[in-house]
Amino acid sequence: MCLAVPTRVESLDSATATAIVELDGIRKEVSTQLLDDVAIGDYVLVHVGFALERIDTEEAEKTLALFAELRAMDAET
Amino acid sequence: MKYIDEFRDRETAQTFAELIHAETRSDRTYRLMEFCGGHTHAIFRFGIVDLMPDNLQFVHGPGCPVCVLPAGRIEATIKLAEEHDVILCTYADLMRVPTGKRDSLHKAKARGADIRMIYSPTDALAIAKNNPESQVVFFAIGFETTTPPTAAVLNIAQAIELKNFSVYCNHVLTPPAMAHILSSGEAKIDGILGPSHVSTIIGSDAYKSCCKQYNMPLVIAGFEPLDVIQSTLMLVRQINEGRAEVENQYTRLVTSSGNKKAQALMNEVFELRPQFEWRGLGQLPESALRINNSYSDFDAEKRFEMQEITSSDIKGCICPAVLSGLSNPDACALFGTACTPEDPKGACMVSSEGACAAYYAYGRHR
Numbered sequence: 169m170c171l172a173v174p175t176r177v178e179s180l181d182s183a184t185a186t187a188i189v190e191l192d193g194i195r196k197e198v199s200t201q202l203l204d205d206v207a208i209g210d211y212v213l214v215h216v217g218f219a220l221e222r223i224d225t226e227e228a229e230k231t232l233a234l235f236a237e238l239r240a241m242d243a244e245t
Numbered sequence: 246m247k248y249i250d251e252f253r254d255r256e257t258a259q260t261f262a263e264l265i266h267a268e269t270r271s272d273r274t275y276r277l278m279e280f281c282g283g284h285t286h287a288i289f290r291f292g293i294v295d296l297m298p299d300n301l302q303f304v305h306g307p308g309c310p311v312c313v314l315p316a317g318r319i320e321a322t323i324k325l326a327e328e329h330d331v332i333l334c335t336y337a338d339l340m341r342v343p344t345g346k347r348d349s350l351h352k353a354k355a356r357g358a359d360i361r362m363i364y365s366p367t368d369a370l371a372i373a374k375n376n377p378e379s380q381v382v383f384f385a386i387g388f389e390t391t392t393p394p395t396a397a398v399l400n401i402a403q404a405i406e407l408k409n410f411s412v413y414c415n416h417v418l419t420p421p422a423m424a425h426i427l428s429s430g431e432a433k434i435d436g437i438l439g440p441s442h443v444s445t446i447i448g449s450d451a452y453k454s455c456c457k458q459y460n461m462p463l464v465i466a467g468f469e470p471l472d473v474i475q476s477t478l479m480l481v482r483q484i485n486e487g488r489a490e491v492e493n494q495y496t497r498l499v500t501s502s503g504n505k506k507a508q509a510l511m512n513e514v515f516e517l518r519p520q521f522e523w524r525g526l527g528q529l530p531e532s533a534l535r536i537n538n539s540y541s542d543f544d545a546e547k548r549f550e551m552q553e554i555t556s557s558d559i560k561g562c563i564c565p566a567v568l569s570g571l572s573n574p575d576a577c578a579l580f581g582t583a584c585t586p587e588d589p590k591g592a593c594m595v596s597s598e599g600a601c602a603a604y605y606a607y608g609r610h611r
Binding site for chain 2: 192227
């Protein structure tokens with residue numbers, strides 16, 4: 169029930185507080201009513217037709233860098 | 246798919262698994278409750294459970310809104326759909342949940358009730374706009390992840406003075422259920438994998454008082470397999486070091502204070518119910534939301550004078566024990582024989598994220 173998908177914002181309609189988001193070639197209109205200042209190119213988490221939150225791409229990269237570091241350490245041992 | 250595939254890398258999972266094996270102590274067990282059905286599903290779907298040492302067990306929690314909804318609320322909804330001739334909109338997950346009398350929304354639809362599956366609450370709003378002569382009721386369920394969208398459509402309905410739309414609110418809250426499970430202590434858990442998207446809304450600080458009171462380590466974990474396995478390692482480390490902190494693995498989507506705009510919208514529309522019945526956990530104080538007075542025109546419970554219905558679960562079903570972390574699905578006599586995803590007897594088998602459905606789908610019954 170709480171599952172949600174990360175999607176990329178392709179276009180915005182501020183009059184209706186909606187956005188067209190894209191995931192793997194699939195496009196869908198979602199509401200941006202729960203977020204301020206959404207921008208085209210942002211990655212947002214979509215759940216039941218609403219953008220719930222922006223993905224903090226810097227934090228995502230930090231987590232992925234940690235994964236890479238771990239793999240490198242593992243390869244050395 | 247960006248932000249999905251990178252968090253499913255097999256090699257990294259293996260590395261984390263090796264660390265977990267190396268760091269778990271052989272003189273103790275690690276019982277970790279994953280609160281959310283989404284985590285239960287990930288643990289089995291991606292085979293994480295098979296990568297763990299024998300003394301590390303995942304205990305399945307009550308974080309599946311379909312599973313914890315008492316059958317009486319479904320019976321009340323069927324009654325509403327059949328007696329008031331409304332268009333009833335609901336998420337697909339609820340359609341096949343059996344009541345004590347073995348009825349369901351699906352069967353009511355087959356009998357002729359106008360029950361429609363929707364993807365988003367905005368679909369229910371559109372149906373109301375397009376059918377001004379009919380009363381449209383949205384049967385709303387879900388934890389804090391799903392609540393702000395319901396609040397958003399109620400907010401719109403009031404702004405546009407939509408007269409034929411109302412909501413049957415069954416939204417429940419995570420921290421009170423977590424506190425209930427920890428206060429009883431029966432599940433004997435050593436740490437909690439904390440909710441992903443509930444935490445996106447409410448923030449990691451929401452668990453602090455509960456974890457402090459019960460001295461319980463908690464790591465907020467994303468739903469992808471590497472999120473789950475990294476969080477498991479973080480919990481093992483907390484337990485080994487005797488720490489009981491709220492840590493956040495899911496930093497790309499969870500902050501300490503959550504989505505304030507969504508919280509403000511929820512506060513504008515909803516208020517706490519003094520108590521609410523959870524299937525499996527019983528009556529829990531201040532554990533659910535209802536529509537507040539300023540939005541009462543949109544409250545289906547008031548508009549249609551809906552009555553509380555007490556309903557018993559199907560005999561032999563051990564969903565209550567499964568939801569409290571006391572039993573695993575395969576301990577149930579009905580599991581995989583009388584109760585299957587095609588013909589479910591209990592809610593934990595109906596919902597795709599229920600623990601019984603996860604055990605069945607990924608072959609744990611063989």
